[in-house]
Amino acid sequence: SAVISQKPSRDICQRGTSLTIQCQVDSQVTMMFWYRQQPGQSLTLIATANQGSEATYESGFVIDKFPISRPNLTFSTLTVSNMSPEDSSIYLCSVGALPGANVLTFGAGSRLTVL
Amino acid sequence: QKEVEQDPGPLSVPEGAIVSLNCTYSNSAFQYFMWYRQYSRKGPELLMYTYSSGNKEDGRFTAQVDKSSKYISLFIRDSQPSDSATYLCAMSAPYNTDKLIFGTGTRLQVFP
Numbered sequence: 263s264a265v266i267s268q269k270p271s272r273d274i275c276q277r278g279t280s281l282t283i284q285c286q287v288d289s290q291v292t293m294m295f296w297y298r299q300q301p302g303q304s305l306t307l308i309a310t311a312n313q314g315s316e317a318t319y320e321s322g323f324v325i326d327k328f329p330i331s332r333p334n335l336t337f338s339t340l341t342v343s344n345m346s347p348e349d350s351s352i353y354l355c356s357v358g359a360l361p362g363a364n365v366l367t368f369g370a371g372s373r374l375t376v377l
Numbered sequence: 378q379k380e381v382e383q384d385p386g387p388l389s390v391p392e393g394a395i396v397s398l399n400c401t402y403s404n405s406a407f408q409y410f411m412w413y414r415q416y417s418r419k420g421p422e423l424l425m426y427t428y429s430s431g432n433k434e435d436g437r438f439t440a441q442v443d444k445s446s447k448y449i450s451l452f453i454r455d456s457q458p459s460d461s462a463t464y465l466c467a468m469s470a471p472y473n474t475d476k477l478i479f480g481t482g483t484r485l486q487v488f489p
Contacts, residue, residue, distance in 0.1 A: 263423070304381075304465070304479040305421070320476075354420055363428070364409040364469035366477055368420040 263359040264289045266369035274375045280343045283372045285355030290335035299352040311338045345376045380404050383466055383480025392489050396453040400466035400480045407468040410442050412451045415463045456487045
């Protein structure tokens with residue numbers, strides 16, 4: 263399956279600032295997915311990023327807070343805007359692991375701590 | 378009620394033990410069932426997946442799905458200290474190709 267690289271792997275941020283997370287995949291994929299894993303919680307889908315169109319956001323997540331770019335079939339960015347301590351989480355990029363199956367593979371994640 | 382329920386543990390077992398990890402779910406439309414392993418400070422790693430009901434075996438790992446009971450299990454035989462991690466179950470429905478529903482994860486510790 264695809265190999266996913268995420269940057270940064272971790273960061274400590276100040277309240278009110280924004281941070282952009284990058285996701286690079288070693289093969290072309292139609293859809294890329296951004297998940298959040300809050301401390302002690304399960305993974306929650308933030309949005310689906312398709313190349314050439316606006317991202318589709320899940321309930322509770324909005325574009326102003328989590329703008330996403332998808333400039334080509336191997337790359338996407340997620341920005342966490344105007345951060346607060348509640349945004350301290352692991353942010354994970356994922357893509358399909360197997361053709362025709364609803365099975366995902368994940369990057370190593372970006373661990374953000376907001377002070 | 379959450380769509381997917383998973384006992385958070387922690388589960389502590391001696392090396393060599395058989396480990397049973399379980400999830401229950403409420404949505405009968407789920408058809409894909411996955412188990413991920415997540416080491417501390419790492420992303421989830423896909424261990425196994427099953428489509429619909431039945432068993433699947435891969436080395437020391439066996440995944441079982443019982444759709445009539447809405448219950449899935451992951452068995453680890455001859456557990457090793459390197460199996461110490463958090464195990465997450467995840468499920469998806471064919472009509473919703475972009476959304477996996479995850480359990481909260483069970484933390485497993487295998488001690489020598």
